[in-house]
Amino acid sequence: MTAEVESVDAAGVAPAADPGFLQRYGTSIEYILIPCAALIGALAVFGGFVALYGKNPLDLYFYMYYGAFGTAFSWQNTLTRAAPLILTALCTALPAQLGMVIIGGEGALLIGALSATSAALALQGAAPIVVQIAMVIAGMIGGGLWITLSGGLRQYRGVNETISSLLLVYIALAILNHLVEGPLRDPASLNKPSTREIGAANMIGTIPGTDVHWGLAFGLVAAVAAYILIYHTTFGFAARVAGGNIRAARIVGLGVGKLILTVCFLAGACAGLAGMVEVAAVQGRTNANLAAGYGFTGILVAFLARQNPVAIIPVAILLGGISASGGLLQRRLGLPDASVLVLQGIIFVFVLASDALYGRIGFLKGKS
Amino acid sequence: MADASIGLWTVPLAVLGGAIRVSTPFLFVSLGECITERSGRINLGLEGTLVMGAMSAYGISYLSGSPWLGVLAAGITGALFGALHAGICSLPRVNDIAVGIALMLLGTGLAFFLGKPLIEPTAARLPAIDFGWWSDVPQVRAALRINVLFLIGVAIAPLLYWAFKTTRWGLLIRTAGESADAARAMGHSVLLIRLRATMVGGFLAGIGGSFLSLFYPGSWNEGLSSGQGITAVALVIFARWDPMLCLWASLAFGGAAALGPALQSVGVTSGYHLFNASPYILTLAIMIITCSPKRTLTGAPAELSITR
Numbered sequence: 001m002t003a004e005v006e007s008v009d010a011a012g013v014a015p016a017a018d019p020g021f022l023q024r025y026g027t028s029i030e031y032i033l034i035p036c037a038a039l040i041g042a043l044a045v046f047g048g049f050v051a052l053y054g055k056n057p058l059d060l061y062f063y064m065y066y067g068a069f070g071t072a073f074s075w076q077n078t079l080t081r082a083a084p085l086i087l088t089a090l091c092t093a094l095p096a097q098l099g100m101v102i103i104g105g106e107g108a109l110l111i112g113a114l115s116a117t118s119a120a121l122a123l124q125g126a127a128p129i130v131v132q133i134a135m136v137i138a139g140m141i142g143g144g145l146w147i148t149l150s151g152g153l154r155q156y157r158g159v160n161e162t163i164s165s166l167l168l169v170y171i172a173l174a175i176l177n178h179l180v181e182g183p184l185r186d187p188a189s190l191n192k193p194s195t196r197e198i199g200a201a202n203m204i205g206t207i208p209g210t211d212v213h214w215g216l217a218f219g220l221v222a223a224v225a226a227y228i229l230i231y232h233t234t235f236g237f238a239a240r241v242a243g244g245n246i247r248a249a250r251i252v253g254l255g256v257g258k259l260i261l262t263v264c265f266l267a268g269a270c271a272g273l274a275g276m277v278e279v280a281a282v283q284g285r286t287n288a289n290l291a292a293g294y295g296f297t298g299i300l301v302a303f304l305a306r307q308n309p310v311a312i313i314p315v316a317i318l319l320g321g322i323s324a325s326g327g328l329l330q331r332r333l334g335l336p337d338a339s340v341l342v343l344q345g346i347i348f349v350f351v352l353a354s355d356a357l358y359g360r361i362g363f364l365k366g367k368s
Numbered sequence: 369m370a371d372a373s374i375g376l377w378t379v380p381l382a383v384l385g386g387a388i389r390v391s392t393p394f395l396f397v398s399l400g401e402c403i404t405e406r407s408g409r410i411n412l413g414l415e416g417t418l419v420m421g422a423m424s425a426y427g428i429s430y431l432s433g434s435p436w437l438g439v440l441a442a443g444i445t446g447a448l449f450g451a452l453h454a455g456i457c458s459l460p461r462v463n464d465i466a467v468g469i470a471l472m473l474l475g476t477g478l479a480f481f482l483g484k485p486l487i488e489p490t491a492a493r494l495p496a497i498d499f500g501w502w503s504d505v506p507q508v509r510a511a512l513r514i515n516v517l518f519l520i521g522v523a524i525a526p527l528l529y530w531a532f533k534t535t536r537w538g539l540l541i542r543t544a545g546e547s548a549d550a551a552r553a554m555g556h557s558v559l560l561i562r563l564r565a566t567m568v569g570g571f572l573a574g575i576g577g578s579f580l581s582l583f584y585p586g587s588w589n590e591g592l593s594s595g596q597g598i599t600a601v602a603l604v605i606f607a608r609w610d611p612m613l614c615l616w617a618s619l620a621f622g623g624a625a626a627l628g629p630a631l632q633s634v635g636v637t638s639g640y641h642l643f644n645a646s647p648y649i650l651t652l653a654i655m656i657i658t659c660s661p662k663r664t665l666t667g668a669p670a671e672l673s674i675t676r
Contacts, residue, residue: 163412166595296473300470341477341480345475356462
């Protein structure tokens, strides 16, 4: 992974001799260079941390690369994890266009998974394609309404959306636990309370020739659609205006409330789709395993991608790779499974601190 | 059997006992956050600080045999996390809410990482004072076994109220929170005031964490804190940044959080998970009732990004 990051660095620095180039692309280069520098810094600090723990940091980097991108198997593992991350990152990135900080993607994912599972269980016996479409719709509506709740509370009651969305994560988890241990419980699930299985025929399966499930395609389509929506439609323009200056948006007559609710619904729908994908491609049923932290890692992905829907794709693959390498770090280096969480936290801190660097790197300013 | 003789009284008694026991972490975190927010910055990372505090307290108590050293270690860890938060927020154009989210993830991850070897061993726990000696009913005695940290927390609340109102430090913190320009014009460094306020806030939140691992529930595991930190941050908002209201709100929350286990102990198990979520539902409900889109909240520090 480090090798890849460095090559991007080199590409950014090489044409520095031409000032016209920098004038035109200086800002774009910054958007690539600074997050990469933050990543390298975070990896270095994590290496030092692991060295203090008595492990060789070079081994660490090797196994991280190997476990994430070293073999075809690890690539497939990485992409499988990247799929829900793309979707949960959109749950933070879309409201961010309006200046809102939503961190409740995990809750929308759980509600989406519950809704999708319920739809599948209600339609047992129907043609698989009908069940799958119903699951997608139910998952998106469930997750969408969950985040719309945060958006609506912000718009109509002035409740801070960051806190309300996080509280809703815990409430969603309680609802999920309540339902899988009560009304929706499969009597056959003894040790791990779960709902009944949605049925093998209704699973969405893998992309031909790989072990990567179709959820990745869902994520890619959603990210590109979100990009087009934000940067190439009037709706997206209105959202960005409202995010930049909410008073100006009101003065020019934009329906800010409607914008907030719609964007929150779309954001939650993405995370809900992630929940549907986890059910229909991985778990096959709903249980507490679904609260695997994809929603929280998604926040990091969105910030690292600077809330840009297309940039989310490579960042999600990178973070998916880091979490895919977690197992190998555990087995080969004897590191605790939480080491992935530590690295994610360090990366997050570095990325936020690097915000201070924008517009301050001398040689990238162009005009001098 | 005493259990039969007091019958349904078990529930309110357990809720009362829970209000005292469970409220302590809420109390410490909310008082700490109160100081930080009064200085004009919000630290959402106290959830991570709480877990880190719990882990370090348990570790130090296990290694040294003294739970009070553990409490101190938790406070220092919390203060370091506060310094980290304040340090990053001092950089230009850095969003304090986002930094809080980052530290929430980092604190939880680091605590799970370093705390892995601590799940098995048993550490020395904090002692409790038996205020229920006069009663024969075991439930009453259990409810009135009160930890010293709770009493300290209860004492800090009025102290803080007084300090905000009358001391020079209180005035400085409030000035930094109401108008950074005014504080700067008086010749004070806003960043330094906020650094200290965030460190003290982190110190208190860390101590709140030590209560979790050293008294109730009294062991270290990865599910120790599930959102108490973030609930306490929300609690400060509807306590209107008033330390005394933080105290009452924490007690109410402790009671709500004890409702689930209390009902379970008398055989009501059907909505167990939903009752467990009652602190979060209560927080959300109170925020919905007390917030308004039309005006800023009374008592809100003007520099606070969350209310702007």
